[in-house]
Ligand SMILES: Nc1ncnc2c1ncn2[C@@H]1O[C@H](COP(=O)(O)OP(=O)(O)OP(=O)(O)O)[C@@H](O)[C@H]1O
């Protein structure tokens with residue numbers, strides 16, 4: 001596993017071609033400005049981390065990329081197209097965006113299988129292919145023992161695996177993961193890291209991850225940025241970032257080891 005993670009960092013397939021460009025993004029709730037004139041770029045096939053203290057605005061940024069939050073100023077450019085005014089369903093279908101929300105993300109009264117099928121029915125036309133895809137995901141995410149359990153009875157980690165699996169039902173080009181490691185046991189974290197890395201390696205998808213398990217995040221991203229007080233205060237490779245004084249001050253704290 002660690003070998004795979006190490007190896008993918010030196011691969012040369014990563015392109016310098018922006019897939020997501022956020023320009024001067026300003027997010028305001030009522031009279032509270034959360035994010036101010038924020039600029040960030042995620043390159044094609046890059047795994048990019050977004051770190052920042054609670055309430056910094058990470059989920060809000062993801063919501064604005066998907067179109068759930070309307071910026072009060074600024075632009076969201078996806079794959080070179082100004083998507084600021086494109087509705088959510090169209091952004092997800094046209095740009096191949098999949099999003100795993102920080103909370104929820106499954107229908108509580110549907111079983112694991114039914115949750116996956118609900119998504120598959122939207123995206124996969126051929127019936128046999130649907131069943132095949134779902135069975136593969138159930139195996140991949142080790143959900144066999146809970147396949148017929150309603151999602152309201154799943155443990156926190158099992159729900160996390162289900163919602164990540166749901167995001168992978170359709171062919172994805174951009175994967176947005178809001179706290180994917182929350183509630184996961186160490187082996188499940190490794191499993192999700194491995195899946196993220198192999199998606200980048202074999203399907204060239206672009207991934208952005210926000211999570212407070214900083215070491216788990218840093219060990220599977222190419223680059224990461226630190227959001228603090230509405231701005232990106234530091235960015236770089238994991239090795240650069242953990243030495244960056246602004247990143248230490250705003251997020252990691254003294255003595256953080258990676
Ligand atoms: N719909 C909303 N209406 C009003 N305030 C909101 C709304 N959504 C988020 N906020 C506020 O915006 C700020 C940023 O929230 P957000 O969820 O984006 O932070 P975060 O960086 O994802 O935090 P965490 O690490 O805890 O998940 C918080 O102060 C939150 O209370």
Ligand SMILES: [Mg+2]
Pocket residue numbers: 058059060102178
């Ligand atoms: Mg959040």
